[in-house]
Amino acid sequence: xxxxxxxxxxxRKEFHVGDVTVHALKGIDLTITQGEFVAxxxxxxxxxxxxxxxxxxxxxxxxxxxxxxxxxxxxxDKNQLAEVRNLKLGFVFQAYNLxxxxxxxxxxxxPLFYNPRVKTRERRDRARAALExxxxxxxxxxxxxxxxxxxxxxxxxxxxxxxxPVVILADEATGNLDTRTSYExxxxxxxxxxxxxxxxxxxxxxxxxxxxxxxxxxxxxxxIKQQAVTDRLYASELIAALPVEND
Amino acid sequence: MNYTNLLKISGGALLRNKMxxxxxxxxxxxxxxxxIAMLGIGQGSKQSIREQMSGMGTNLVxxxxxxxQRGGVQMGPSNMQSLTMDDVTAIAKECPxxxxxxxxxxxxxxxxxGNKNWPSTIYGGNVAYMGIKKIEVADGRLxxxxxxxxxAKVCLVGQTVVxxxxxxxxxxxxxxxxxxxxxxxxxxxxxxxxxxxxxxDQDDMIIAPYTTVQRRILAIDHIQGIYTSATSEEExxxxxxxxxxxxxxxxxxxxxxxxxxxxxxxxELVKMFTSISDVLTMLLGAIAGISLxxxxxxxxxxxFVSVTERTREIGxxxxxxxKSIHIMAQFLIESMMLSVSGGIVGILLGYLISYVVSGMMGxxxxxxxxxxxxxxxxxxAIGIFFGWYPARKASALNPIDALRYE
Ligand SMILES: Nc1ncnc2c1ncn2[C@@H]1O[C@H](COP(=O)(O)OP(=O)(O)O)[C@@H](O)[C@H]1O
Ligand SMILES: [Mg+2]
Numbered sequence: 001x002x003x004x005x006x007x008x009x010x011x012r013k014e015f016h017v018g019d020v021t022v023h024a025l026k027g028i029d030l031t032i033t034q035g036e037f038v039a040x041x042x043x044x045x046x047x048x049x050x051x052x053x054x055x056x057x058x059x060x061x062x063x064x065x066x067x068x069x070x071x072x073x074x075x076x077d078k079n080q081l082a083e084v085r086n087l088k089l090g091f092v093f094q095a096y097n098l099x100x101x102x103x104x105x106x107x108x109x110x111p112l113f114y115n116p117r118v119k120t121r122e123r124r125d126r127a128r129a130a131l132e133x134x135x136x137x138x139x140x141x142x143x144x145x146x147x148x149x150x151x152x153x154x155x156x157x158x159x160x161x162x163x164x165p166v167v168i169l170a171d172e173a174t175g176n177l178d179t180r181t182s183y184e185x186x187x188x189x190x191x192x193x194x195x196x197x198x199x200x201x202x203x204x205x206x207x208x209x210x211x212x213x214x215x216x217x218x219x220x221x222x223x224i225k226q227q228a229v230t231d232r233l234y235a236s237e238l239i240a241a242l243p244v245e246n247d
Numbered sequence: 248m249n250y251t252n253l254l255k256i257s258g259g260a261l262l263r264n265k266m267x268x269x270x271x272x273x274x275x276x277x278x279x280x281x282x283i284a285m286l287g288i289g290q291g292s293k294q295s296i297r298e299q300m301s302g303m304g305t306n307l308v309x310x311x312x313x314x315x316q317r318g319g320v321q322m323g324p325s326n327m328q329s330l331t332m333d334d335v336t337a338i339a340k341e342c343p344x345x346x347x348x349x350x351x352x353x354x355x356x357x358x359x360x361g362n363k364n365w366p367s368t369i370y371g372g373n374v375a376y377m378g379i380k381k382i383e384v385a386d387g388r389l390x391x392x393x394x395x396x397x398x399a400k401v402c403l404v405g406q407t408v409v410x411x412x413x414x415x416x417x418x419x420x421x422x423x424x425x426x427x428x429x430x431x432x433x434x435x436x437x438x439x440x441x442x443x444x445x446x447x448d449q450d451d452m453i454i455a456p457y458t459t460v461q462r463r464i465l466a467i468d469h470i471q472g473i474y475t476s477a478t479s480e481e482e483x484x485x486x487x488x489x490x491x492x493x494x495x496x497x498x499x500x501x502x503x504x505x506x507x508x509x510x511x512x513x514x515e516l517v518k519m520f521t522s523i524s525d526v527l528t529m530l531l532g533a534i535a536g537i538s539l540x541x542x543x544x545x546x547x548x549x550x551f552v553s554v555t556e557r558t559r560e561i562g563x564x565x566x567x568x569x570k571s572i573h574i575m576a577q578f579l580i581e582s583m584m585l586s587v588s589g590g591i592v593g594i595l596l597g598y599l600i601s602y603v604v605s606g607m608m609g610x611x612x613x614x615x616x617x618x619x620x621x622x623x624x625x626x627x628a629i630g631i632f633f634g635w636y637p638a639r640k641a642s643a644l645n646p647i648d649a650l651r652y653e
Pocket of ligand 2: 048049050
């Protein structure tokens with residue numbers, strides 16, 4: 001039996017906007033175990049991002065339980081949450097969220113700055129290794145402005161990897177990228193998953209979801225369907241099948 | 248998170264906006280530079296005045312003819328001729344706290360030697376005169392009591408007079424000069440004193456027996472001033488009281504408001520000048536302080552802009568594990584870097600200004616380490632004080648709200 005990484009029960013989230021209460025999540029039950037590659041699916045406004053933000057300890061649920069790697073997140077204060085985010089979670093955002101005018105290497109080093117156990121020398125080595133793992137060995141000293149969208153997202157993935165988290169959370173990580181680059185990023189995620197990384201991937205595109213191992217479909221704050229991906233695709237094959245660009 | 252990392256982060260943020268950082272620092276630079284310069288120049292001028300005045304003797308007490316205005320009406324010329332040699336004799340005889348006393352008479356005009364001439368002033372006193380005014384003989388000799396009685400046509404000349412009439416380095420002793428047609432034998436040269444704090448050349452003078460100046464040159468009966476040495480600086484006050492009493496009796500004045508003379512002590516003048524300079528220093532210091540305050544507000548303003556601009560960065564830092572304290576420290580250090588580096592530049596600039604101004608005025612440069620340390624502390628405090636609120640604002644952000652900030 002694989003280890004449970006994420007366990008959610010009866011999770012609710014409400015937003016208050018003026019007099020209106022928005023029920024974004026209406027009682028979610030979820031279990032994600034080690035080594036899984038899960039796609040959270042659903043139409044826009046169904047609550048996917050809200051779910052991921054709570055899983056990422058960026059936002060607090062209104063009610064329900066959330067256990068991350070055996071820790072009851074509800075009992076943690078602000079500083080403890082920051083530590084959990086630093087040591088156990090890796091984020092990949094749709095808009096990359098890299099620091100501008102800062103080299104790829106320094107961007108990747110950033111989470112290690114907040115980890116008191118990592119010394120300067122080790123920090124540099126680990127950041128290099130992470131950038132090499134995402135195929136950017138030659139771009140360490142380039143700033144975001146000098147990198148393509150796909151390369152920026154690779155830097156962001158390297159940053160999410162650098163503290164060796166228990167789970168990587170990605171929200172529409174391919175949302176800003178063209179088809180080929182999206183597949184390349186998915187190929188990277190598939191490779192990381194093959195190496196044992198647990199990944200939770202939010203997307204509204206069904207063909208991207210078919211690259212994962214399990215899909216969880218949200219609608220209107222509820223989970224309406226959970227199933228293993230039966231007709232799984234491999235990003236490397238999809239890239240090979242794309243028409244050759246001649247320029 | 249260690250301090251080197253924090254310094255790197257904050258320093259990097261400032262370097263990315265060099266021009267903005269510089270303009271923000273400018274307020275602090277100007278403030279600190281003016282504080283340092285004001286205090287330095289103020290101290291320097293004060294010290295210079297004090298040195299000059301005590302160079303004339305801190306126990307000097309002198310009497311001037313004339314009075315305060317009476318009912319708005321300045322008294323006539325007779326009032327300016329109120330002092331006589333009888334007064335000098337009486338003071339010498341009756342004032343126990345007066346150690347030495349001399350009359351003073353003076354006349355300005357052209358001094359002629361051979362085919363050269365030079366505008367100068369001749370001062371007449373008795374044998375105690377130069378001792379009272381702390382003027383020394385560099386070469387030759389002082390005139391004697393006998394020469395005073397005899398209205399001898401002898402004099403001592405200052406270095407400026409020597410330079411202009413006989414050429415630099417010349418030995419004028421034994422030569423004769425003419426002042427208002429009276430030929431006078433040079434018997435001594437005065438020790439050099441240089442300029443005083445008011446830019447007056449103290450070597451441009453001739454000293455002769457008062458009798459010679461009073462009778463032969465001016466042809467008057469009165470004297471123009473009385474110079475005395477009190478027994479000590481502390482006893483100047485007593486000397487003033489004694490002299491006033493004697494002079495009122497001599498002049499048959501019963502009401503001090505009717506005085507036709509003024510008695511002043513050098514010590515008092517020093518106090519007056521230094522207190523004027525203190526007030527000025529404080530005033531300018533206060534203005535400089537206000538500019539520091541304005542500089543601080545400038546920092547606060549720019550820190551708010553910086554926090555707002557970097558809200559998403561703050562969100563990201565929090566998302567990857569930055570705690571409130573890290574965010575707070577990052578922005579506090581940034582504002583302190585602004586204020587402290589502004590302070591350092593300001594201190595250097597203040598030094599420079601003090602040197603230039605004091606150099607031009609011929610004052611000593613007095614920059615106390617206290618004012619430097621104080622400026623430094625004040626700058627750090629400004630950085631913390633004005634950076635606190637923006638940094639607090641940044642650290643209190645909710646990670647998800649900060650990440651979503653547009
Ligand atoms: N900060 C917020 N304030 C108010 N309502 C919100 C907020 N965030 C999300 N919502 C609402 O919650 C619902 C789910 O949003 P979200 O999780 O972003 O959907 P998805 O990512 O699936 O498109 C939507 O109705 C949205 O309007
Ligand atoms: Mg979303």
